[in-house]
Each structure stands twice: as C-alpha cells, then as structure tokens.
Amino acid sequence: MVNLPENFIAIRFEGYFLNITNMCLYSLKQTGALRELKHRNKTMWCPSSGYTISQRGQSYTVTDDYLQTTKQIHLKSPKLVTIKVTNVYCT
DSSP states (O other): OBOOOTTEEEOSSTTEEEETTTTEEEEEOTTSOEEEOOOBOOOSSOOSOEEEEEETTEEEEEEHHHHHHHHHHHHHSOOOOOBOOOOOOOO
C-alpha cells in the first residue's frame, strides 16, 4: 500500500494526483514512485493550458481550470483517502 502526503489529491483519472501546494500534476508509477508531469502552455493549436495524460491508450488534456476546481472542492470537504497499489514490480 502506498500512502501519499496530505497535500496530494486524486483527480478523476486513475493514477494521477494533484499536489495542491504547488499545483503540479503527478503520475503514480507501478513501482510506487511519483513522477511530475510537464505543464503545457496554451498555443495557437491548443487553446487551453494544462497537462497531457494517457488513460487506456487515449490521450486527454487536463486543463488548469479543472485542477483549480478540484482543489477548491477538496479544500471545502477534505476526505481521508488511502490508495492501494496491487501490482509492484521489482527489478
């Protein structure tokens, strides 16, 4: 079982967590390590800024507006969440 610090909250995509202190999105790897994702600024071709993630082979953009909304909802009603990792591979 992996226990994350209190400042990490889960978003609607499985395996991705938001650090509410510095507003960075992290992915949880199968080894239990957290990896910070690269932030994408808005461009002429992509009108919203945020993070690009992959879920079951599909690519999604998690916008900064969604992350702010998630943070506000969490701060209004924090809940204790434990995360259970079932597959851990050691090399």
